[in-house]
Amino acid sequence: MRTQYDKEIKKMKKAMYSSKCDKSIxxxxxxxxxKTLKNKDxxxxxYSQAKINLRKIAEGLRQLDQVLSDRKEWSPVKDNQYVNLITMLKGLENEYYHKLLIDENDANYNTRYHSMIELACKYNDFLHNRRRKDDSVMLKSEVENLLNLTDENLTDEDLSDFEVSYFLSNKKIEDLEGLSVKEKQELVSRVYRVEFIGPIKGEIIKMYETNxxxxxxxxxxxxxxxxxx
Incomplete structure (x- = not known):
């Protein structure tokens, strides 16, 4: 397979062979x-789309929380904003799944998300049909809890494209089961450092030290x- 860095890799390979580095490594x-490069794009x-959608969800929830904080002073503008927000959040339902982020097996997050959407739709019905029950207090609580949970799952440090591709191309997805997003990302980074970076780094160091x-x-x-x- 031809890559952008063929010349650099061939040159390094030749230098390591000349320095009696481990050919099998x-x-x-x-x-x-x-293999990692081939699958990367x-x-x-x-992965990137799921991450983008999670960020959209976080921002949407943040705005929805603000709208609900001012619900005693409702207006047509706020009503329109509310409808747009719940429409957007409903459209993103199930669109944030990814093996390295929140997946379809994360019952805690998914149940909360579905519950929030259901309550939001019921509250919208209440706004336009006062005979329905006002669940705004419960809805605001659900929005706050889901926002906190979403923020927890949006880790500050992103995995590199190569880390993501290496893990998904070479490791078993079962290794991620039961882990939080933070734990998943820590595992991916650790596996990448130990299994991909470590061995070749050692051989390159050996080559330079030999010379x-x-x-x-x-x-x-x-x-x-x-x-x-």
Whole structure:
């Protein structure tokens, strides 16, 4: 498979072979690298879209919480804003699933989301038909809880495209079962560092040290960062 960094990889491979580095590690890494690169674009699309949708949900919930905070001073403008928000959130229902984020098996989040949508629709009915029950207090509580839960699942640090692709291309999804989003991302990063970065970094360092070059570790990391960007 031809890659953007063929020349750099071939040059490094030749240098490592000349320095008596472990050929089995080098060959295994190149095979894994090419597999990860081949699948990357396809795998990243679904991950990125799910992440975008979660951010949209968080922002929508934040705005909905604000609208509900001022519900005693309702107006046609707020009514329109409310309808637009619940329509948007309903449209994103089940559109945030991803194996590395919140998936379809996350009963806690999914049940809360569905419950919030149901209450929001009932409250909309109440606004236009006062004979219905006013569940706004319960709805606001559900919105607040779901917003907090969504924010918890939107971790500050994103996984790199290569981390995502490496894990999904080479590991079993079953390893993620029962983990929170934070735990999933920690696992993906750890597996990537230990299984993908670690072995080849060690061989590159060995090559530089064999040739008495300074800054072996920094140079090794620079090469890896270059070809996985």
């Amino acid at each position: 080098i060959k295994s890494w190149i095979k894994s690298y090419e 396809k795998l990243i699309i679904s 008495n070059e300074e800054g072996a570790e920094a140079k090794a990391l620079e090469f890896i960062e270059l070809v996985t960007q």
